[in-house]
Amino acid sequence: MIDDALSKWAGVRFDDLLAYGFVGLALLLGLGFPRQLRRSLRRWFRDEPQPEPMAKSAVDMRAVLMRAKRLARPTLLLIPATEPGFSKLGGDPDLPPDVTWPQNVGRARTFLCQIDLAAVAAQSCIVWLPSEGRLYAFYDSDRHGMADVVSLIYSVAAPGDQVRKTNGAQQRFPERRVAFAPLTSVPSLDWLGLDVSTVDLDEEAFLSLEAIGNAPSPDDVQHRIGGYPNEIQPERMWLSCEHLARGLPNPSWSEEVSPELERAAKTWRLLLQIDSDPGLKMNFGDGGRLYVFIRERHARRGDFNKTVALWQTY
Amino acid sequence: MRPRVPGAVNRRCRLGSDTFERGGQPRSVLDSDAEAYEAMVRLHRETLARRAVEAQPKGLGAIAEPIPHVPDGPVDAIAAGLAHIFNGPREARKEVEQGYVIRGLVDGATAAADLEVGGSAANGVRKGYFKLGGSHAWRDARKWLGKIGFAEKFQHVHHALVPNRGWGKAVPDFIKNQPWNLKAMESSLDHVRIHSNSRQFGLPQFNSLGQYWHGTPTWWKAANASAAGHSVQAVVDGLFGRYEATPPDPQPQTK
Numbered sequence: 071m072i073d074d075a076l077s078k079w080a081g082v083r084f085d086d087l088l089a090y091g092f093v094g095l096a097l098l099l100g101l102g103f104p105r106q107l108r109r110s111l112r113r114w115f116r117d118e119p120q121p122e123p124m125a126k127s128a129v130d131m132r133a134v135l136m137r138a139k140r141l142a143r144p145t146l147l148l149i150p151a152t153e154p155g156f157s158k159l160g161g162d163p164d165l166p167p168d169v170t171w172p173q174n175v176g177r178a179r180t181f182l183c184q185i186d187l188a189a190v191a192a193q194s195c196i197v198w199l200p201s202e203g204r205l206y207a208f209y210d211s212d213r214h215g216m217a218d219v220v221s222l223i224y225s226v227a228a229p230g231d232q233v234r235k236t237n238g239a240q241q242r243f244p245e246r247r248v249a250f251a252p253l254t255s256v257p258s259l260d261w262l263g264l265d266v267s268t269v270d271l272d273e274e275a276f277l278s279l280e281a282i283g284n285a286p287s288p289d290d291v292q293h294r295i296g297g298y299p300n301e302i303q304p305e306r307m308w309l310s311c312e313h314l315a316r317g318l319p320n321p322s323w324s325e326e327v328s329p330e331l332e333r334a335a336k337t338w339r340l341l342l343q344i345d346s347d348p349g350l351k352m353n354f355g356d357g358g359r360l361y362v363f364i365r366e367r368h369a370r371r372g373d374f375n376k377t378v379a380l381w382q383t384y
Numbered sequence: 385m386r387p388r389v390p391g392a393v394n395r396r397c398r399l400g401s402d403t404f405e406r407g408g409q410p411r412s413v414l415d416s417d418a419e420a421y422e423a424m425v426r427l428h429r430e431t432l433a434r435r436a437v438e439a440q441p442k443g444l445g446a447i448a449e450p451i452p453h454v455p456d457g458p459v460d461a462i463a464a465g466l467a468h469i470f471n472g473p474r475e476a477r478k479e480v481e482q483g484y485v486i487r488g489l490v491d492g493a494t495a496a497a498d499l500e501v502g503g504s505a506a507n508g509v510r511k512g513y514f515k516l517g518g519s520h521a522w523r524d525a526r527k528w529l530g531k532i533g534f535a536e537k538f539q540h541v542h543h544a545l546v547p548n549r550g551w552g553k554a555v556p557d558f559i560k561n562q563p564w565n566l567k568a569m570e571s572s573l574d575h576v577r578i579h580s581n582s583r584q585f586g587l588p589q590f591n592s593l594g595q596y597w598h599g600t601p602t603w604w605k606a607a608n609a610s611a612a613g614h615s616v617q618a619v620v621d622g623l624f625g626r627y628e629a630t631p632p633d634p635q636p637q638t639k
Contacts (some may be wrong), residue, residue, distance in 0.1 A: 094489070103597065109570075215576035259527075265537045266530045273518050276527065288523045303540045304526065305572065320573050321538075346549060355579035357549030382540075383579050384522065384548035 129269040131278070138256050138282050144195045145255035145285060145297025148183075151247040156186040156204065156229065159293060160350045161245025163206050164229035171234065172208045172221050178239040179208035182220065182344055182360075183248075185295065193250045196296040198339065198366045202226060205374065207342060209360065211240055217314040220344070220362050220379035224372055243350045248293070255297025256283035260304050294343040299361045302382040308335040311363045311378040338363045341377065358383030469498045487620070494613025500606035513563040522548065525561035535568040540575040542567045544600045567601050574598050 099107040148159065156164065163181045165171065172179045184206045191201035203226040213219040256279065259266060286292050288300045299307060309321050312335035321327070327335075342362040346353045354360055361380045368376045472495025480488035508514070515528055529535045544567045546552045546560040559565075569575045576582050577590045578599040590598060596605075 106597075212581040214580040215573060215582040260538070266527045273524065276524070287521070289521050302522070303572070303575070304530070304538050305540070306538055310572075320571065322571055348549075353549065356543060356547045356552075358579070381576070383575070384543045 129264070129271060131271075131275050134262065134264065134275075135278065135282065138262060138279055141257045141261070142283060143255050143297045145253050146190060146194050146196070146250040146295040147253055147285070148248040148293035148295070149251050151249040153249070155189065155247055155249065157184060157189060157249070158245055158247045159183045159344075159347075160243030160352070162242070163234055165206060165223070165234045166225050166227035167230045168227065169206075169223060169225055171239075172223065174210045174213065179210045179221065180239050180241040180243070182207040182209045182243070183293070183342075185342075190250060190295060194252050194296065198369045199296070199341075200224075200369070200372045203372065204229065205342075207344070207362065209344075211354075214355070214381050215320070217378040219381055220342075220360050220377075222341075222362065222374040222377050224374035226372075243352055246350055250295070253285045253297070254283045255285050255294075256280060257298045258301055258304075260301065260306060261298055261308075291345045291347050291349075292343070293345055293347070295341065297340060299340050299343055300359065302359060302384055305380075305382065306335075307361065307363070307380060308338045310380055311335065311338040314378045314380075315376070337365045337367070338378070339366050339369065341369065354381060355383030466502075469495070469502055472498060490613055490616055490620075494610055494617065497606045497610035497613060501603055501610055504601075504603035504606065508563065515558070515562060520557035520561050522557070522561055525557070529563070529566070529568075534563050534566070540569040540572045542569050542575055542578060542599055545604065564601070564603070567599060570598070 096107075099110070148157075151157070159182070161181070163171075163184055184204060187200050187203050187205060190196065190199060203224055206223040206225070207220055208223070209220050210218070259279075264271070280288075285294075285297070285300075292300060294300075301307065306321065306327075309327060309331070312331055313319065313321050340361060341364045342360075344352070344354075344360040344362075346355075346357045346359065359382055361382070362377050363380065364374065364377045368374070473492060476488045476492035476495055478488075479491060512532060513534065515525060518524060518528070526535075526541060529541060530537060535541050543552065543560065543565060545565050546555050548560065552560055569578075573587065574590075577587060578595050581589045
């Protein structure tokens with residue numbers, strides 16, 4: 071009886087349907103998605119090196135908290151201003167007369183924000199930022215994944231008397247004048263070098279880690295200067311910056327990193343974080359965020375041409 | 385009046401009923417002959433059904449040749465659906481053997497898609513791919529995805545069907561931040577190319593097909609294939625009549 075059933079189900083002879091199905095699938099994959107087929111074949115036949123599954127290890131939470139406290143950095147949250155000032159999100163930039171509006175392939179970039187560094191210096195302990203001058207940030211939605219998706223202009227010249235109007239820019243966001251609220255930013259698990267899949271941490275441990283700082287909830291809308299980024303996706307951002315600065319492809323999530331690259335990558339600092347903000351009609355992808363990083367030494371000498379911008383989304 | 389035994393056949397009664405003359409209306413007076421006739425018909429039907437059951441093969445063969453029946457409850461409906469899914473490949477093979485190659489291929493692909501959807505659901509249940517307790521905020525949900533092995537440490541995870549912002553903002557986190565709605569991306573660059581223009585390294589944004597292929601979970605693609613296959617089956621059945629590769633068992637002949 072079992073033999074009968076097996077022969078009915080599996081068939082001892084050539085199974086036409088399976089043959090047609092496999093040939094069709096192979097043709098579809100081979101012609102339509104050659105890269106995916108190659109990757110799938112390598113995975114099926116175990117040719118792709120797989121990391122050994124790691125046993126979960128208990129972590130000394132006290133040591134983690136101490137480290138997080140030691141690495142905590144000051145940050146400034148951009149909040150709606152009650153008094154008039156130079157710093158703002160959206161609107162039109164107050165560029166000095168001799169500064170040209172940044173372009174990309176003949177099209178003007180979208181103005182994101184302008185920051186008065188003197189006002190920043192008065193409010194915070196971000197010591198590596200110049201204490202004078204102004205920063206202007208411009209965005210290009212066609213350059214996601216590239217280092218210059220956000221480009222900065224730094225100028226110590228006085229702003230122009232008249233507001234520069236956008237001519238042919240991709241977008242114009244509504245204007246919001248901003249002030250700065252000093253907070254403490256705590257490194258995320260990525261910056262602490264902890265992997266939740268290999269260490270045994272419960273939600274209470276995460277909460278105690280976040281309680282060290284006083285920044286808003288990571289999922290809230292927040293535009294910030296300095297501190298650590300609020301990552302949407304776990305990513306070695308310092309390494310992504312180093313790769314982009316060197317013109318290398320994005321690091322894959324399983325890539326081993328050379329110590330030299332890791333050391334160089336640690337010098338990147340978050341300069342600016344601009345969030346998707348429904349109030350300003352800003353939406354970068356699916357509620358994404360823009361992060362502008364700079365090496366500390368470049369920031370100290372006012373060289374804001376060497377920034378690297380990253381973008382993450384849900 | 386003689387006492388009536390339920391189910392007993394009155395052999396002396398006139399075969400036939402006056403239901404037709406009454407226009408299908410219930411009787412206004414007791415009619416023992418007609419009731420006896422209906423009892424006889426009921427007994428006859430039960431006998432036929434019992435013989436049909438007895439004629440079916442027993443053991444494993446009984447699974448291969450299931451008794452066709454009309455589902456009349458939720459459990460029956462689920463069982464009938466599962467039987468249909470598991471029987472699909474065999475039916476498709478028979479169709480190909482009988483020369484209906486195109487129909488067999490469509491039915492085979494539909495059956496494979498049905499199996500994939502069912503397999504994904506079973507796999508999800510087995511691996512516990514549904515966050516029940518704790519915070520469902522994205523940051524906590526992403527940590528949980530790493531813990532259960534849904535995504536690697538630095539792997540980007542994409543909201544595939546319900547976006548996090550836009551119209552998805554009206555959807556609660558405990559619904560949208562679940563594995564059914566998420567796709568672990570092969571690379572962060574793929575995630576960039578799903579959402580926006582980027583000319584990085586000469587790779588443009590994915591077109592609609594690319595976004596669908598790279599940006600939706602396997603179960604969703606299988607469900608789409610299954611829906612398309614069933615739609616084609618319904619249209620073909622509507623146009624050319626229903627085709628059964630395995631014809632239903634003939635009604636047992638009464639002596």
